[in-house]
Amino acid sequence: MAATVLTSLSTSPMVLHPSSAPTVPEPAARAWKEVLSASYSSSTSGNWSWDASDQSVPSTPSPPLSNDNNKNFLLSSQGDDVSEDVTESTHFMFEDPIPRKRKNSMKVMFKCLWKNCEKVLSTSSGIQRHVRTVHLGRNSDSDYSDGEEDFYYSEIEVNMDSLTEGLSSLTPTSPTTAGPPPVFPPPFTDVPHSEHINMNGSQSHAPTLLSQSAPSTLCHIRTDHAYQGPVTHVRTVNIGEKRQPAASTHTTVNKNHALITPAPKPTPGTRKPRGEAKKCRKVYGMEKRDMWCTACRWKKACQRFTD
DNA sequence: ACTGCCGGGTG
DNA sequence: CACCCGGCAGT
Incomplete structure:
Protein backbone atom coordinates (compact mmCIF):
# COMPACT_ATOMS: atom_id res chain seq x y z
CA MET A 1 0.00 0.00 0.00
CA ALA A 2 2.63 2.42 1.04
CA ALA A 3 4.67 1.55 -1.93
CA THR A 4 1.88 2.35 -4.28
CA VAL A 5 1.29 5.60 -2.55
CA LEU A 6 4.91 6.52 -2.78
CA THR A 7 5.12 5.66 -6.40
CA SER A 8 2.05 7.64 -7.20
CA LEU A 9 3.49 10.51 -5.27
CA SER A 10 6.80 10.36 -7.02
CA THR A 11 5.11 10.66 -10.32
CA SER A 12 2.80 13.48 -9.43
CA PRO A 13 3.77 15.27 -6.25
CA MET A 14 0.82 17.57 -6.20
CA VAL A 15 -1.73 14.87 -5.71
CA LEU A 16 -1.42 14.09 -2.12
CA HIS A 17 -2.17 16.90 0.13
CA PRO A 18 -5.89 17.65 0.13
CA SER A 19 -7.21 14.23 0.97
CA SER A 20 -6.01 12.93 4.28
CA ALA A 21 -4.61 16.07 5.74
CA PRO A 22 -6.84 17.12 8.61
CA THR A 23 -6.10 14.54 11.23
CA VAL A 24 -2.40 13.90 10.87
CA PRO A 25 -0.78 16.67 8.96
CA GLU A 26 2.66 15.95 10.18
CA PRO A 27 3.52 12.69 8.41
CA ALA A 28 1.85 13.91 5.31
CA ALA A 29 4.04 16.93 5.28
CA ARG A 30 7.10 14.89 5.78
CA ALA A 31 6.20 12.59 2.96
CA TRP A 32 5.60 15.50 0.78
CA LYS A 33 8.95 16.93 1.57
CA GLU A 34 10.64 13.70 0.80
CA VAL A 35 8.86 13.52 -2.47
CA LEU A 36 9.93 16.97 -3.33
CA SER A 37 13.54 16.36 -2.58
CA ALA A 38 13.45 13.12 -4.44
CA SER A 39 11.81 14.36 -7.54
CA TYR A 40 13.88 17.45 -7.85
CA SER A 41 17.07 15.62 -7.03
CA SER A 42 18.16 18.55 -4.97
CA SER A 43 19.71 16.88 -2.00
CA THR A 44 20.25 19.99 0.01
CA SER A 45 17.91 22.68 1.05
CA GLY A 46 14.81 20.71 0.65
CA ASN A 47 13.15 22.29 3.61
CA TRP A 48 14.37 25.78 3.02
CA SER A 49 12.21 25.94 0.00
CA TRP A 50 9.39 25.32 2.39
CA ASP A 51 10.24 28.26 4.49
CA ALA A 52 10.48 30.39 1.46
CA SER A 53 7.08 29.40 0.26
CA ASP A 54 5.67 29.90 3.69
CA GLN A 55 7.09 33.33 3.85
CA SER A 56 5.60 34.28 0.54
CA VAL A 57 2.13 33.64 1.77
CA PRO A 58 1.16 36.52 3.99
CA SER A 59 -1.51 34.88 6.01
CA THR A 60 -0.28 31.87 7.79
CA PRO A 61 -2.97 29.21 7.67
CA SER A 62 -1.87 27.67 10.89
CA PRO A 63 -4.92 26.95 13.02
CA PRO A 64 -3.41 27.46 16.49
CA LEU A 65 -3.17 31.14 16.01
CA SER A 66 -2.24 33.11 19.03
CA ASN A 67 -5.17 33.10 21.32
CA ASP A 68 -5.53 36.76 21.80
CA ASN A 69 -4.06 37.93 24.97
CA ASN A 70 -3.70 35.49 27.71
CA LYS A 71 -4.49 37.88 30.40
CA ASN A 72 -2.55 37.15 33.44
CA PHE A 73 -3.49 39.40 36.20
CA LEU A 74 -0.93 38.30 38.64
CA LEU A 75 0.88 41.51 38.16
CA SER A 76 -0.82 43.15 41.04
CA SER A 77 1.61 41.59 43.40
CA GLN A 78 4.75 42.88 41.84
CA GLY A 79 4.62 44.66 38.58
CA ASP A 80 8.09 45.22 37.32
CA ASP A 81 8.83 42.77 34.60
CA VAL A 82 5.63 40.90 34.27
CA SER A 83 4.90 42.71 31.13
CA GLU A 84 7.88 41.33 29.41
CA ASP A 85 6.71 37.85 30.10
CA VAL A 86 3.45 38.62 28.46
CA THR A 87 5.00 39.61 25.26
CA GLU A 88 7.18 36.62 25.37
CA SER A 89 4.41 34.18 25.92
CA THR A 90 2.25 35.48 23.17
CA HIS A 91 4.55 34.74 20.34
CA PHE A 92 6.80 32.08 21.62
CA MET A 93 4.93 29.58 19.55
CA PHE A 94 6.67 28.05 16.62
CA GLU A 95 6.98 29.79 13.29
CA ASP A 96 6.40 33.45 13.08
CA PRO A 97 10.00 34.50 13.43
CA ILE A 98 8.96 38.07 13.10
CA PRO A 99 7.41 39.20 16.35
CA ARG A 100 4.03 39.94 14.90
CA LYS A 101 4.23 43.59 14.43
CA ARG A 102 1.45 45.64 13.13
CA THR A 173 15.57 58.08 17.60
CA SER A 174 18.43 60.18 16.45
CA PRO A 175 21.94 59.95 17.75
CA THR A 176 21.84 63.55 18.71
CA THR A 177 21.06 62.82 22.31
CA ALA A 178 24.51 63.38 23.57
CA GLY A 179 23.81 64.07 27.18
CA PRO A 180 23.59 61.61 30.00
CA PRO A 181 22.53 58.16 28.95
CA PRO A 182 18.77 57.97 28.88
CA SER A 202 -11.74 56.38 43.23
CA GLN A 203 -8.33 57.81 43.54
CA SER A 204 -8.76 57.93 47.23
CA HIS A 205 -5.23 57.32 48.22
CA ALA A 206 -2.78 59.89 47.13
CA PRO A 207 -1.61 58.92 43.70
CA THR A 208 1.90 59.99 44.19
CA LEU A 209 2.81 57.22 46.47
CA LEU A 210 1.56 54.52 44.29
CA SER A 211 4.79 53.99 42.56
CA GLN A 212 5.24 50.33 42.77
CA SER A 213 8.48 49.28 41.29
CA ALA A 214 9.91 52.34 39.84
CA PRO A 215 12.84 50.82 38.13
CA SER A 216 14.90 53.79 37.36
CA THR A 217 15.01 55.01 40.89
CA LEU A 218 17.00 52.07 41.93
CA CYS A 219 19.77 52.45 39.49
CA HIS A 220 22.97 52.85 41.31
CA ILE A 221 26.37 53.29 39.94
CA ARG A 222 28.74 51.41 41.98
CA THR A 223 32.38 51.10 41.52
CA ASP A 224 33.29 47.61 42.23
CA HIS A 225 36.52 46.54 43.41
CA ALA A 226 38.19 46.52 40.06
CA TYR A 227 40.61 44.24 41.53
CA GLN A 228 42.32 43.15 38.42
CA GLY A 229 41.61 45.03 35.31
CA PRO A 230 39.55 48.11 34.87
CA VAL A 231 36.08 46.80 34.92
CA THR A 232 34.28 49.84 33.76
CA HIS A 233 30.64 49.14 33.54
CA VAL A 234 27.58 50.59 35.06
CA ARG A 235 25.59 48.15 37.00
CA THR A 236 21.98 48.45 37.75
CA VAL A 237 20.60 47.03 40.89
CA ASN A 238 16.98 46.14 40.73
CA ILE A 239 14.47 45.51 43.39
CA GLY A 240 16.49 42.81 44.96
CA GLU A 241 18.54 45.60 46.40
CA LYS A 242 21.24 45.07 48.81
CA ARG A 243 20.18 44.83 52.35
CA GLN A 244 20.71 48.16 53.86
CA PRO A 245 21.77 48.26 57.46
CA ALA A 246 18.16 48.32 58.50
CA ALA A 247 18.57 51.76 59.92
CA SER A 248 15.82 52.86 57.60
CA THR A 249 17.92 55.14 55.58
CA HIS A 250 15.42 55.74 52.89
CA THR A 251 17.99 57.21 50.60
CA THR A 252 16.39 60.16 48.98
CA VAL A 253 13.78 58.88 46.66
CA ASN A 254 10.32 58.19 47.85
CA LYS A 255 9.70 54.55 47.50
CA ASN A 256 7.42 54.12 50.41
CA HIS A 257 4.88 51.79 49.05
CA ALA A 258 4.81 49.12 51.65
CA LEU A 259 1.09 49.22 51.72
CA ILE A 260 0.49 47.78 48.32
CA THR A 261 2.97 45.03 47.87
CA PRO A 262 2.23 42.25 50.27
CA ALA A 263 5.29 40.19 49.57
CA PRO A 264 8.31 42.15 48.56
CA LYS A 265 10.07 39.12 47.23
CA PRO A 266 8.36 36.28 45.48
CA THR A 267 10.61 33.77 47.12
CA PRO A 268 10.43 34.13 50.86
CA GLY A 269 13.35 31.83 51.35
CA THR A 270 15.69 34.43 50.01
CA ARG A 271 19.09 33.12 49.70
CA LYS A 272 20.73 36.46 49.42
CA PRO A 273 20.83 37.98 45.98
CA ARG A 274 24.22 36.58 45.24
CA GLY A 275 26.69 39.32 45.64
CA GLU A 276 28.69 40.41 42.73
CA ALA A 277 32.29 41.42 42.62
CA LYS A 278 34.77 38.70 42.00
CA LYS A 279 35.70 36.74 44.95
CA CYS A 280 38.92 35.05 45.82
CA ARG A 281 38.06 31.98 43.88
CA LYS A 282 37.48 33.86 40.72
CA VAL A 283 40.32 36.24 41.20
CA TYR A 284 43.05 33.83 42.02
CA GLY A 285 41.71 30.71 40.47
CA MET A 286 41.58 27.24 41.77
CA GLU A 287 45.30 27.02 41.71
CA LYS A 288 46.83 29.49 44.08
CA ARG A 289 44.10 28.56 46.37
CA ASP A 290 46.25 29.34 49.31
CA MET A 291 45.97 32.99 48.40
CA TRP A 292 42.29 32.97 49.05
CA CYS A 293 40.91 34.40 52.16
CA THR A 294 40.12 31.84 54.74
CA ALA A 295 36.43 32.15 54.33
CA CYS A 296 36.69 31.40 50.67
CA ARG A 297 38.88 28.48 51.40
CA TRP A 298 36.22 27.16 53.65
CA LYS A 299 33.56 27.92 51.12
CA LYS A 300 32.08 30.54 53.29
CA ALA A 301 31.10 34.07 52.51
CA CYS A 302 34.12 35.87 51.25
CA GLN A 303 35.66 38.30 53.65
CA ARG A 304 38.12 39.96 51.41
CA PHE A 305 35.78 41.01 48.67
CA THR A 306 32.62 41.73 50.45
CA ASP A 307 29.65 43.22 48.74
C1' DA B 1 29.48 24.68 33.49
C1' DC B 2 30.75 27.64 36.79
C1' DT B 3 30.72 30.40 41.04
C1' DG B 4 29.35 31.85 45.74
C1' DC B 5 28.25 30.13 50.04
C1' DC B 6 24.82 27.93 53.49
C1' DG B 7 24.36 24.14 56.24
C1' DG B 8 26.36 20.59 58.12
C1' DG B 9 29.90 17.75 58.99
C1' DT B 10 34.80 16.28 61.08
C1' DG B 11 38.97 16.51 64.04
C1' DC C 1 37.03 26.39 67.55
C1' DA C 2 39.58 25.66 62.67
C1' DC C 3 38.79 23.20 58.62
C1' DC C 4 36.40 20.95 55.01
C1' DC C 5 32.76 19.61 51.75
C1' DG C 6 27.89 18.45 49.77
C1' DG C 7 24.76 20.61 47.54
C1' DC C 8 21.90 24.44 46.38
C1' DA C 9 21.03 28.55 43.83
C1' DG C 10 22.22 32.17 40.79
C1' DT C 11 24.93 33.34 36.38
Whole structure:
Protein backbone atom coordinates (compact mmCIF):
# COMPACT_ATOMS: atom_id res chain seq x y z
CA MET A 1 0.00 0.00 0.00
CA ALA A 2 2.63 2.42 1.04
CA ALA A 3 4.67 1.55 -1.93
CA THR A 4 1.88 2.35 -4.28
CA VAL A 5 1.29 5.60 -2.55
CA LEU A 6 4.91 6.52 -2.78
CA THR A 7 5.12 5.66 -6.40
CA SER A 8 2.05 7.64 -7.20
CA LEU A 9 3.49 10.51 -5.27
CA SER A 10 6.80 10.36 -7.02
CA THR A 11 5.11 10.66 -10.32
CA SER A 12 2.80 13.48 -9.43
CA PRO A 13 3.77 15.27 -6.25
CA MET A 14 0.82 17.57 -6.20
CA VAL A 15 -1.73 14.87 -5.71
CA LEU A 16 -1.42 14.09 -2.12
CA HIS A 17 -2.17 16.90 0.13
CA PRO A 18 -5.89 17.65 0.13
CA SER A 19 -7.21 14.23 0.97
CA SER A 20 -6.01 12.93 4.28
CA ALA A 21 -4.61 16.07 5.74
CA PRO A 22 -6.84 17.12 8.61
CA THR A 23 -6.10 14.54 11.23
CA VAL A 24 -2.40 13.90 10.87
CA PRO A 25 -0.78 16.67 8.96
CA GLU A 26 2.66 15.95 10.18
CA PRO A 27 3.52 12.69 8.41
CA ALA A 28 1.85 13.91 5.31
CA ALA A 29 4.04 16.93 5.28
CA ARG A 30 7.10 14.89 5.78
CA ALA A 31 6.20 12.59 2.96
CA TRP A 32 5.60 15.50 0.78
CA LYS A 33 8.95 16.93 1.57
CA GLU A 34 10.64 13.70 0.80
CA VAL A 35 8.86 13.52 -2.47
CA LEU A 36 9.93 16.97 -3.33
CA SER A 37 13.54 16.36 -2.58
CA ALA A 38 13.45 13.12 -4.44
CA SER A 39 11.81 14.36 -7.54
CA TYR A 40 13.88 17.45 -7.85
CA SER A 41 17.07 15.62 -7.03
CA SER A 42 18.16 18.55 -4.97
CA SER A 43 19.71 16.88 -2.00
CA THR A 44 20.25 19.99 0.01
CA SER A 45 17.91 22.68 1.05
CA GLY A 46 14.81 20.71 0.65
CA ASN A 47 13.15 22.29 3.61
CA TRP A 48 14.37 25.78 3.02
CA SER A 49 12.21 25.94 0.00
CA TRP A 50 9.39 25.32 2.39
CA ASP A 51 10.24 28.26 4.49
CA ALA A 52 10.48 30.39 1.46
CA SER A 53 7.08 29.40 0.26
CA ASP A 54 5.67 29.90 3.69
CA GLN A 55 7.09 33.33 3.85
CA SER A 56 5.60 34.28 0.54
CA VAL A 57 2.13 33.64 1.77
CA PRO A 58 1.16 36.52 3.99
CA SER A 59 -1.51 34.88 6.01
CA THR A 60 -0.28 31.87 7.79
CA PRO A 61 -2.97 29.21 7.67
CA SER A 62 -1.87 27.67 10.89
CA PRO A 63 -4.92 26.95 13.02
CA PRO A 64 -3.41 27.46 16.49
CA LEU A 65 -3.17 31.14 16.01
CA SER A 66 -2.24 33.11 19.03
CA ASN A 67 -5.17 33.10 21.32
CA ASP A 68 -5.53 36.76 21.80
CA ASN A 69 -4.06 37.93 24.97
CA ASN A 70 -3.70 35.49 27.71
CA LYS A 71 -4.49 37.88 30.40
CA ASN A 72 -2.55 37.15 33.44
CA PHE A 73 -3.49 39.40 36.20
CA LEU A 74 -0.93 38.30 38.64
CA LEU A 75 0.88 41.51 38.16
CA SER A 76 -0.82 43.15 41.04
CA SER A 77 1.61 41.59 43.40
CA GLN A 78 4.75 42.88 41.84
CA GLY A 79 4.62 44.66 38.58
CA ASP A 80 8.09 45.22 37.32
CA ASP A 81 8.83 42.77 34.60
CA VAL A 82 5.63 40.90 34.27
CA SER A 83 4.90 42.71 31.13
CA GLU A 84 7.88 41.33 29.41
CA ASP A 85 6.71 37.85 30.10
CA VAL A 86 3.45 38.62 28.46
CA THR A 87 5.00 39.61 25.26
CA GLU A 88 7.18 36.62 25.37
CA SER A 89 4.41 34.18 25.92
CA THR A 90 2.25 35.48 23.17
CA HIS A 91 4.55 34.74 20.34
CA PHE A 92 6.80 32.08 21.62
CA MET A 93 4.93 29.58 19.55
CA PHE A 94 6.67 28.05 16.62
CA GLU A 95 6.98 29.79 13.29
CA ASP A 96 6.40 33.45 13.08
CA PRO A 97 10.00 34.50 13.43
CA ILE A 98 8.96 38.07 13.10
CA PRO A 99 7.41 39.20 16.35
CA ARG A 100 4.03 39.94 14.90
CA LYS A 101 4.23 43.59 14.43
CA ARG A 102 1.45 45.64 13.13
CA LYS A 103 0.24 43.87 10.04
CA ASN A 104 -1.20 46.57 7.93
CA SER A 105 -1.46 49.89 9.58
CA MET A 106 -1.73 49.39 13.24
CA LYS A 107 -0.15 52.20 15.11
CA VAL A 108 0.72 52.20 18.73
CA MET A 109 -0.59 55.15 20.59
CA PHE A 110 -0.38 56.06 24.23
CA LYS A 111 -3.51 57.09 26.00
CA CYS A 112 -3.66 58.95 29.24
CA LEU A 113 -5.75 57.20 31.81
CA TRP A 114 -6.17 60.01 34.23
CA LYS A 115 -9.58 60.73 35.57
CA ASN A 116 -11.10 62.85 32.86
CA CYS A 117 -8.19 63.10 30.58
CA GLU A 118 -8.43 61.48 27.23
CA LYS A 119 -5.19 62.64 25.85
CA VAL A 120 -3.61 60.40 23.30
CA LEU A 121 -0.10 60.83 22.16
CA SER A 122 1.94 58.92 19.71
CA THR A 123 5.05 58.58 21.71
CA SER A 124 5.65 57.11 25.07
CA SER A 125 7.93 59.89 26.03
CA GLY A 126 5.30 62.37 25.09
CA ILE A 127 2.66 60.78 27.20
CA GLN A 128 5.08 60.47 30.04
CA ARG A 129 5.84 64.09 29.90
CA HIS A 130 2.17 64.86 29.71
CA VAL A 131 1.39 62.82 32.77
CA ARG A 132 4.33 64.11 34.60
CA THR A 133 3.69 67.72 34.02
CA VAL A 134 -0.06 67.93 33.83
CA HIS A 135 -1.16 65.37 36.37
CA LEU A 136 1.72 64.70 38.64
CA GLY A 137 2.68 68.29 38.79
CA ARG A 138 6.30 67.65 38.35
CA ASN A 139 8.69 70.19 37.15
CA SER A 140 8.28 70.54 33.46
CA ASP A 141 11.72 71.27 32.22
CA SER A 142 13.54 68.50 33.96
CA ASP A 143 12.95 65.32 32.13
CA TYR A 144 13.71 63.30 35.16
CA SER A 145 11.34 60.45 35.41
CA ASP A 146 10.95 57.92 38.13
CA GLY A 147 8.79 55.67 36.08
CA GLU A 148 5.65 56.57 37.88
CA GLU A 149 4.02 57.83 34.74
CA ASP A 150 3.73 54.33 33.45
CA PHE A 151 0.73 53.78 35.60
CA TYR A 152 -1.23 56.60 34.18
CA TYR A 153 -1.19 55.75 30.56
CA SER A 154 -1.67 52.70 28.48
CA GLU A 155 -0.63 51.56 25.13
CA ILE A 156 -3.32 51.19 22.54
CA GLU A 157 -3.33 50.22 18.94
CA VAL A 158 -4.94 52.49 16.48
CA ASN A 159 -5.91 51.27 13.09
CA MET A 160 -5.04 54.28 11.09
CA ASP A 161 -4.27 53.91 7.48
CA SER A 162 -1.44 55.76 5.87
CA LEU A 163 1.64 57.18 7.44
CA THR A 164 3.84 54.47 8.74
CA GLU A 165 5.80 56.71 10.89
CA GLY A 166 8.77 55.54 12.87
CA LEU A 167 7.66 53.91 16.02
CA SER A 168 8.91 56.12 18.69
CA SER A 169 10.17 54.19 21.61
CA LEU A 170 11.49 51.23 19.75
CA THR A 171 13.74 53.06 17.42
CA PRO A 172 16.64 54.79 19.07
CA THR A 173 15.57 58.08 17.60
CA SER A 174 18.43 60.18 16.45
CA PRO A 175 21.94 59.95 17.75
CA THR A 176 21.84 63.55 18.71
CA THR A 177 21.06 62.82 22.31
CA ALA A 178 24.51 63.38 23.57
CA GLY A 179 23.81 64.07 27.18
CA PRO A 180 23.59 61.61 30.00
CA PRO A 181 22.53 58.16 28.95
CA PRO A 182 18.77 57.97 28.88
CA VAL A 183 17.70 58.03 32.42
CA PHE A 184 14.78 55.96 31.52
CA PRO A 185 15.65 53.15 29.15
CA PRO A 186 12.21 51.81 29.48
CA PRO A 187 11.57 48.17 30.18
CA PHE A 188 7.95 48.92 29.74
CA THR A 189 6.96 49.29 26.06
CA ASP A 190 4.71 46.34 26.27
CA VAL A 191 1.39 45.74 27.88
CA PRO A 192 -0.22 44.14 24.90
CA HIS A 193 -3.64 45.43 25.65
CA SER A 194 -3.56 48.03 28.27
CA GLU A 195 -4.82 46.50 31.52
CA HIS A 196 -2.12 47.92 33.59
CA ILE A 197 -3.97 49.71 36.26
CA ASN A 198 -7.44 49.28 37.44
CA MET A 199 -8.39 51.63 40.20
CA ASN A 200 -9.87 54.04 37.72
CA GLY A 201 -11.87 56.61 39.48
CA SER A 202 -11.74 56.38 43.23
CA GLN A 203 -8.33 57.81 43.54
CA SER A 204 -8.76 57.93 47.23
CA HIS A 205 -5.23 57.32 48.22
CA ALA A 206 -2.78 59.89 47.13
CA PRO A 207 -1.61 58.92 43.70
CA THR A 208 1.90 59.99 44.19
CA LEU A 209 2.81 57.22 46.47
CA LEU A 210 1.56 54.52 44.29
CA SER A 211 4.79 53.99 42.56
CA GLN A 212 5.24 50.33 42.77
CA SER A 213 8.48 49.28 41.29
CA ALA A 214 9.91 52.34 39.84
CA PRO A 215 12.84 50.82 38.13
CA SER A 216 14.90 53.79 37.36
CA THR A 217 15.01 55.01 40.89
CA LEU A 218 17.00 52.07 41.93
CA CYS A 219 19.77 52.45 39.49
CA HIS A 220 22.97 52.85 41.31
CA ILE A 221 26.37 53.29 39.94
CA ARG A 222 28.74 51.41 41.98
CA THR A 223 32.38 51.10 41.52
CA ASP A 224 33.29 47.61 42.23
CA HIS A 225 36.52 46.54 43.41
CA ALA A 226 38.19 46.52 40.06
CA TYR A 227 40.61 44.24 41.53
CA GLN A 228 42.32 43.15 38.42
CA GLY A 229 41.61 45.03 35.31
CA PRO A 230 39.55 48.11 34.87
CA VAL A 231 36.08 46.80 34.92
CA THR A 232 34.28 49.84 33.76
CA HIS A 233 30.64 49.14 33.54
CA VAL A 234 27.58 50.59 35.06
CA ARG A 235 25.59 48.15 37.00
CA THR A 236 21.98 48.45 37.75
CA VAL A 237 20.60 47.03 40.89
CA ASN A 238 16.98 46.14 40.73
CA ILE A 239 14.47 45.51 43.39
CA GLY A 240 16.49 42.81 44.96
CA GLU A 241 18.54 45.60 46.40
CA LYS A 242 21.24 45.07 48.81
CA ARG A 243 20.18 44.83 52.35
CA GLN A 244 20.71 48.16 53.86
CA PRO A 245 21.77 48.26 57.46
CA ALA A 246 18.16 48.32 58.50
CA ALA A 247 18.57 51.76 59.92
CA SER A 248 15.82 52.86 57.60
CA THR A 249 17.92 55.14 55.58
CA HIS A 250 15.42 55.74 52.89
CA THR A 251 17.99 57.21 50.60
CA THR A 252 16.39 60.16 48.98
CA VAL A 253 13.78 58.88 46.66
CA ASN A 254 10.32 58.19 47.85
CA LYS A 255 9.70 54.55 47.50
CA ASN A 256 7.42 54.12 50.41
CA HIS A 257 4.88 51.79 49.05
CA ALA A 258 4.81 49.12 51.65
CA LEU A 259 1.09 49.22 51.72
CA ILE A 260 0.49 47.78 48.32
CA THR A 261 2.97 45.03 47.87
CA PRO A 262 2.23 42.25 50.27
CA ALA A 263 5.29 40.19 49.57
CA PRO A 264 8.31 42.15 48.56
CA LYS A 265 10.07 39.12 47.23
CA PRO A 266 8.36 36.28 45.48
CA THR A 267 10.61 33.77 47.12
CA PRO A 268 10.43 34.13 50.86
CA GLY A 269 13.35 31.83 51.35
CA THR A 270 15.69 34.43 50.01
CA ARG A 271 19.09 33.12 49.70
CA LYS A 272 20.73 36.46 49.42
CA PRO A 273 20.83 37.98 45.98
CA ARG A 274 24.22 36.58 45.24
CA GLY A 275 26.69 39.32 45.64
CA GLU A 276 28.69 40.41 42.73
CA ALA A 277 32.29 41.42 42.62
CA LYS A 278 34.77 38.70 42.00
CA LYS A 279 35.70 36.74 44.95
CA CYS A 280 38.92 35.05 45.82
CA ARG A 281 38.06 31.98 43.88
CA LYS A 282 37.48 33.86 40.72
CA VAL A 283 40.32 36.24 41.20
CA TYR A 284 43.05 33.83 42.02
CA GLY A 285 41.71 30.71 40.47
CA MET A 286 41.58 27.24 41.77
CA GLU A 287 45.30 27.02 41.71
CA LYS A 288 46.83 29.49 44.08
CA ARG A 289 44.10 28.56 46.37
CA ASP A 290 46.25 29.34 49.31
CA MET A 291 45.97 32.99 48.40
CA TRP A 292 42.29 32.97 49.05
CA CYS A 293 40.91 34.40 52.16
CA THR A 294 40.12 31.84 54.74
CA ALA A 295 36.43 32.15 54.33
CA CYS A 296 36.69 31.40 50.67
CA ARG A 297 38.88 28.48 51.40
CA TRP A 298 36.22 27.16 53.65
CA LYS A 299 33.56 27.92 51.12
CA LYS A 300 32.08 30.54 53.29
CA ALA A 301 31.10 34.07 52.51
CA CYS A 302 34.12 35.87 51.25
CA GLN A 303 35.66 38.30 53.65
CA ARG A 304 38.12 39.96 51.41
CA PHE A 305 35.78 41.01 48.67
CA THR A 306 32.62 41.73 50.45
CA ASP A 307 29.65 43.22 48.74
C1' DA B 1 29.48 24.68 33.49
C1' DC B 2 30.75 27.64 36.79
C1' DT B 3 30.72 30.40 41.04
C1' DG B 4 29.35 31.85 45.74
C1' DC B 5 28.25 30.13 50.04
C1' DC B 6 24.82 27.93 53.49
C1' DG B 7 24.36 24.14 56.24
C1' DG B 8 26.36 20.59 58.12
C1' DG B 9 29.90 17.75 58.99
C1' DT B 10 34.80 16.28 61.08
C1' DG B 11 38.97 16.51 64.04
C1' DC C 1 37.03 26.39 67.55
C1' DA C 2 39.58 25.66 62.67
C1' DC C 3 38.79 23.20 58.62
C1' DC C 4 36.40 20.95 55.01
C1' DC C 5 32.76 19.61 51.75
C1' DG C 6 27.89 18.45 49.77
C1' DG C 7 24.76 20.61 47.54
C1' DC C 8 21.90 24.44 46.38
C1' DA C 9 21.03 28.55 43.83
C1' DG C 10 22.22 32.17 40.79
C1' DT C 11 24.93 33.34 36.38
